[in-house]
Structures are given as C-alpha cells and as structure tokens.
Amino acid sequence: MAALAPPVAADYGDPSRQGPLQPMTFPVVGPVSYTDTFGAPRAGGRTHQGQDLMGTKMEPEVAAADGVVSFITLPEASWGYSLTITGDDGWSYHYLHINNDTPGTDDGRAPMQYVFAPGIAKGLRVTAGQLVAYMGDSGDAETTAPHLHFELHDPSDTPVNAFASLNAAPRIDTPLAPPAPFPRLAGPDRVATAVEASRAGWPDGADHVVLAAGDRYAEALPASVLAAKQSGPLLLTTGPTLVDAVRQELTRLHATQATVIGSVPTSVDADLRSTGIGVTRVGTANAPVTTAAAVARLVGAPDHVAVLVNQARFPDGVSAAGLAAGRGWPILLSNTTAVPQGTVDTWRGLGVTTTYLVGGTVVLSDGVAGLAPGRIRLSGPDRYATSVAVARESLRLGGRSGDETELATGSAYPDALAAGAYAAHTGGIVVLVDGSGHFSDGASRDFLSVMGTETSAVDVKAVLGGTQAVSETAYWMLAAMLGRSGAPSS
Numbered sequence: 001m002a003a004l005a006p007p008v009a010a011d012y013g014d015p016s017r018q019g020p021l022q023p024m025t026f027p028v029v030g031p032v033s034y035t036d037t038f039g040a041p042r043a044g045g046r047t048h049q050g051q052d053l054m055g056t057k058m059e060p061e062v063a064a065a066d067g068v069v070s071f072i073t074l075p076e077a078s079w080g081y082s083l084t085i086t087g088d089d090g091w092s093y094h095y096l097h098i099n100n101d102t103p104g105t106d107d108g109r110a111p112m113q114y115v116f117a118p119g120i121a122k123g124l125r126v127t128a129g130q131l132v133a134y135m136g137d138s139g140d141a142e143t144t145a146p147h148l149h150f151e152l153h154d155p156s157d158t159p160v161n162a163f164a165s166l167n168a169a170p171r172i173d174t175p176l177a178p179p180a181p182f183p184r185l186a187g188p189d190r191v192a193t194a195v196e197a198s199r200a201g202w203p204d205g206a207d208h209v210v211l212a213a214g215d216r217y218a219e220a221l222p223a224s225v226l227a228a229k230q231s232g233p234l235l236l237t238t239g240p241t242l243v244d245a246v247r248q249e250l251t252r253l254h255a256t257q258a259t260v261i262g263s264v265p266t267s268v269d270a271d272l273r274s275t276g277i278g279v280t281r282v283g284t285a286n287a288p289v290t291t292a293a294a295v296a297r298l299v300g301a302p303d304h305v306a307v308l309v310n311q312a313r314f315p316d317g318v319s320a321a322g323l324a325a326g327r328g329w330p331i332l333l334s335n336t337t338a339v340p341q342g343t344v345d346t347w348r349g350l351g352v353t354t355t356y357l358v359g360g361t362v363v364l365s366d367g368v369a370g371l372a373p374g375r376i377r378l379s380g381p382d383r384y385a386t387s388v389a390v391a392r393e394s395l396r397l398g399g400r401s402g403d404e405t406e407l408a409t410g411s412a413y414p415d416a417l418a419a420g421a422y423a424a425h426t427g428g429i430v431v432l433v434d435g436s437g438h439f440s441d442g443a444s445r446d447f448l449s450v451m452g453t454e455t456s457a458v459d460v461k462a463v464l465g466g467t468q469a470v471s472e473t474a475y476w477m478l479a480a481m482l483g484r485s486g487a488p489s490s
Contacts, residue, residue, distance in 0.1 A: 019152070019161025022091055024064040025128040026169040027150055028053050028135065038161040049159040050094065050151035051166060057146040058103055058114070059135040060175045063126040064093040072122050076100055080139025081115050085126060090155030097149050099136025108138070112473070119178075119476015131175035181479035185422075186466035187245070190214045190414035191236045193465055195249045197418040198233035200462065201425045205254045206232040210421075211246070211268070212261040214238045217413045218288035218311040219262040221321050221331050222295040224420035226259060226282075228325040229299055234421040237264060242271035250275060259298075262291035289333045293346040296330030301350035305329045308343070308357050308364065308372055310336060314413035315383035315432060316359040319390040321420025322430030323356065323378075326400050337365045339372070347373065356393075359386055383410045385443035387432035392447075394429045404428025405448070407478070408464040409435035415465030428461060435465070437474035449481055458482070 018036055032055040040048040065087035073082040081098035100110050117131040126132060137146045152162035185196040191214050198209075210227040212220040214236035227234040232255070237243050250258070250272075258272050262283035269279045282298060283291025288311050296306070307324040309317040311333035324331045330350070332343045347355065355372035357364045360379035369375045378389040387410065394400040406423045408416035410432035419430045431448065434441035448458050460482060463470050 017161065018163040018167075019165060020154075021168055022152060022160075022162075022165040024093070024152075024165055024169045025062060026166065026171040027064045027093065027095065028055055028059055028061055028148055029172060029175055030055055030059040032059070032148075034166070036161070036163040038163060050096070050149045051162050053135075053148040053150055053166075054145055055135050055147060057101065057134075057136055058099060059146075060131050061095055061098070061133040061135055061148055062172065062175050063128050063130045063132050064169070065089075065091070065128050067093075067126060069120060069122055069124045069126060069132070072116070072120065076138060078139055080136070080141060081133070083116070083120065083133060085132070092153040092157065094151035094153065095133055095148060096151070097136060097138050097141040097147065099134040099146075100138035101136060106137075106142075108142070110136075117476075118472040119478075119480055121477060121480035124476070124480040127176060127178065129172050129176040130178050178476075181482070182460045182463060184463045184466070184470075184475070185418075186415065186464070186469070188466070190417065191238060191243050192245055193415045193469075194234060194236045194418040195245050197422045197462075197464065198235060198249055198253065201422045202233055202253060205252070207255060208232040208257045208259070209250065209253065209255045210234050210259045210261065211264055211272075212236055212417075213263040214414065214417070216263045216288065217314050217317065217417065218333060219283065219291050220417045221309065221317045221420070222292040222299075222333075223259075223261045224321045224417070224424075225299050225325045225328065225331055226261075226295050227421040228424035229328055230259070231425070232421075233425075234418050236417060237268060240265045240267045242268050247271070247275065250277060261295070262287065289340045289342045292331060292333045293342045296332060296346050296350065299328065299330045301330055301347075301352050302328045304351050304353040306347050306350065306352045306355050307331050308334050308339075308355050308368075310334055310359055310363045312336075313359060313363050314416075315410045316363055316386050318408060318410075318413060318416045318419060319383075319387040319430060319432060320356070320358040322406075322423050323358070323390050323394050325420040325424035326394060326427075326429075327397065329356075334364060334368055336363065337367055339368055344371065358390060380443060382440070382443065384432055384434070384441040387430070388443045388447040391429045391431050399427070400429050401427055402429060403459045403461075405458050405460050406430050406462050406464060407433050407460055407470065409433065409469040410441060410444075411435050412469060415469035419464045422462070422464070426461065433470065433474065433478065435470040435474050437471050437477055445478075445481060448478075 032053040067087035070086040071084035208230040354374035
C-alpha cells in the first residue's frame with residue numbers, strides 16, 4: 001500500500017488495462033493529478049493496487065457511492081489513517097493515507113476533526129458526495145506529497161483498476177451535507193433554543209405558556225412541571241424587556257395566558273400585557289426554594305409524590321425534570337446536607353408520601369434522604385448514570401416511551417432547560433449525553449444502544465441545543481451508534 005515509486009517501463013496508460021467503468025462520484029473535492037499506476041511494482045515484490053490522487057493537504061475526500069463505512073483505521077496504523085465504504089451494490093472504495101497533521105504542520109498529531117468528518121465511524125451510512133475525510137500523508141506516505149491512495153474492489157473484494165472509473169466519475173464542487181439523523185432543536189442562545197422546542201412541540205399553538213429567567217436554572221426546573229400541567233411550552237427570557245424572539249413565538253402560539261416565574265423582571269409583565277396576554281406571577285426573585293414551593297402548590301402532588309433535587313447541581317436537575325414533568329409531580333429544592341424549611345413545609349402541606357431523590361449521596365446526603373418521606377433514590381456514579389436511572393424509572397412507571405427520546409447535554413444547563421416540558425408533551429424521556437464527544441457518557445451510550453432489547457425501542461426524536469451544547473462530533477457519533485440513516489448499529 002506504499003504510494004509512490006520511480007517511473008517504470010511498462011505502459012500503464014494503455015487503455016486496454018484501465019479497468020471497468022464502475023459508476024461513482026469522484027472521491028476528492030478540489031484539484032488533483034494522477035496517472036495510471038495500477039499494477040506498478042512496489043517494494044517487496046508487491047504491486048500497486050490503487051491510484052494515487054495527488055493534491056493538497058486537507059482537501060475534502062467524499063464518499064464515492066451510497067453505502068456504509070465498513071472499515072475504519074483507528075488508531076493510526078502503519079499505512080496511516082484509512083477507511084472503506086462498501087456500496088449498496090457490493091463494490092468497495094478504499095481511502096488510504098488520510099490526514100494525520102494539525103493544519104499548517106507536519107506534526108502527525110491531528111485532532112480527529114482534521115482526520116475524519118464529524119461522526120464518521122464503522123457502521124455509519126453515507127451518501128455519494130458526503131464528506132468522509134481529509135487528504136494527507138499519513139503512515140508510510142509521510143515522505144511523499146499529500147495524496148489519496150484510492151482503491152476499487154469488486155464484490156469479491158478483488159482489487160481492480162479504478163483509472164477508467166475515476167476518469168468518468170463526475171466531480172462535485174462542495175461536499176454534500178449528510179442527511180440529518182434526528183432534528184436539532186437549537187438557536188443561537190438558550191432563549192432561541194427554547195423557542196425552537198416550542199415550535200417543534202406546539203406547531204398548532206398553545207393557550208398558556210410559562211416564562212422563566214434563562215439564567216436561573218433552579219427556577220426553570222420546577223417551572224417545566226407547571227408548563228407541562230398547563231399543556232404549554234416553557235419559554236425563557238433575559239433582560240428587563242421581553243425578548244423579540246419570545247414575543248414573536250407568543251404571537252405564533254396565539255397564547256392568551258402567561259405564568260411568569262420568580263426572577264423574570266416585573267417590567268416584562270407590562271410587555272406581555274401590551275400584547276393582550278394575561279399575566280400570573282409566581283414566586284420571588286432570587287429565592288429559588290420559595291419559588292419552587294410556590295410552583296409546587298400550583299401543580300399539586302399527584303399520587304402524593306414529589307421530586308427532590310439539589311438546587312446547585314443542574315445535570316441531575318435536568319434529568320429530574322424529564323421524570324417530574326412527565327408525571328405532573330412537583331420539583332422541590334434542597335441543599336447537599338440540609339433541606340430548607342420551605343421545602344419541608346411544602347411537602348407536608350401537599351401530603352407527599354413518596355419522594356424521588358435524584359442524585360447520589362454526594363448530591364443529596366443520607367441525612368437529607370432521612371428527612372424525605374417515602375424516599376426513593378435514583379442515582380449512579382456520574383451524571384449520565386443518574387440520567388439513565390431516571391429514564392429507566394420513567395419507562396417502568398409507564399406512560400413514557402423510548403420512541404420519543406430527547407437528548408440534552410450533561411455539561412451545561414441553558415440549552416437543556418426546555419427539555420423537561422418538551423419531553424412531557426411528546427410522551428418521551430430525557431437522556432443526558434456528553435456534548436463534547438469525549439465519551440464520558442458511557443452509561444447513556446450503553447442505555448441507548450441496548451434499550452431496544454430491554455424495555456422499549458429507542459428512537460431519538462430531538463437533540464436539544466446547538467453545537468456548543470452538543471457538538472457535531474458528538475451528534476454524528478451518536479447517529480452512528482444508533483444506526484440512524486439506515487446504517488447497521490455495529
């Protein structure tokens with residue numbers, strides 16, 4: 001598989017030996033040069049089994065045909081980074097010496113985003129022209145100019161000369177965007193993301209909305225339950241006036257009533273009323289425990305159940321919102337080692353006999369658990385395992401379906417705030433993932449990949465948040481793992 005050799009005497013440009021005419025898309029976007037060297041001698045008595053498309057480092061390499069990524073070299077091997085796409089007709093297309101350098105260097109230390117396209121993994125289905133990798137000089141091509149060593153194999157996996165096919169292949173100017181495996185509900189900030197969730201969940205409008213401050217996680221969590229009870233979305237706002245995007249969404253929803261939570265400035269109430277919307281205010285600014293208690297009294301405690309979360313630990317709170325909003329159970333707030341008196345008074349007043357504690361003893365201590373009536377702890381060794389424990393309980397209780405799974409980042413709360421109310425409306429569950437794509441979410445990935453054989457088939461219906469919340473790498477890795485776009489899942 002070494003790439004280049006000195007000129008040889010044989011006539012490798014002889015049209016009679018230039019291979020079959022296999023339909024394909026040219027595998028490189030950008031200028032390349034190549035001559036027919038298929039069958040040319042190589043060191044050790046080998047012959048060249050491909051064509052070397054000479055170009056520029058980091059030129060996009062694209063799928064030559066519709067098919068599945070059937071092989072990928074990771075980590076880098078002696079011949080460098082490579083991948084194979086097996087087309088729907090059984091022919092396979094092999095890409096070798098994919099880039100391994102940080103752009104502008106020859107350091108051999110490229111981060112994965114400069115090697116393969118985001119999410120490229122074994123089992124992922126790709127479309128002809130879709131970006132799959134970048135041109136380089138990895139492996140035993142380090143001493144050569146950047147190029148793609150491209151091989152064409154017939155359905156028996158026999159290498160054949162790709163020269164004629166390459167000559168006939170149409171070229172594209174821009175790599176095609178891959179088909180989105182599931183929608184991303186996202187905007188440029190937390191406010192816009194909540195608006196996108198509202199548009200997706202309530203396309204026909206909603207009479208009632210709940211409005212919370214986008215920078216007050218501990219107020220927005222209990223508010224998500226109230227939104228679910230009122231069959232409307234949770235919207236967020238920031239600043240002293242109603243954000244234009246929210247104003248426009250209220251108009252689209254034809255909303256007539258808004259419940260405004262806690263720290264939202266009272267000046268926003270006047271903005272709402274000026275649009276003809278009735279306003280009810282619940283809670284107190286900068287008093288999350290009191291505000292959660294006030295919301296709980298409006299929600300009530302169906303089945304005498306409440307959910308308790310640490311007011312300073314957003315990942316467990318986001319997971320809890322998926323459970324609580326889906327059942328109509330109030331969310332109450334605690335500290336790590338002490339339960340505020342306002343929370344105790346609220347669960348007593350509501351007649352709570354069962355309390356779900358979300359998070360381990362580092363989040364809610366055994367002392368806190370000892371005070372909670374009828375305590376049931378849902379937890380795991382990390383935030384993702386806790387998320388899975390909550391999702392499993394949601395499914396066990398019934399009325400929720402893995403067919404309506406919503407994914408949210410476990411590393412930042414803003415884009416995940418609307419997830420609870422949205423999942424409650426769709427009848428789904430919320431699962432936290434590592435939005436960076438660094439694989440710290442092993443528990444979530446295991447759950448998503450095996451859930452179909454345990455409880456309910458998983459079908460991700462939405463990812464909450466933009467690329468800063470759930471990166472493109474994480475998004476496409478999840479797609480590959482779940483076998484979306486028709487690809488096998490392993």
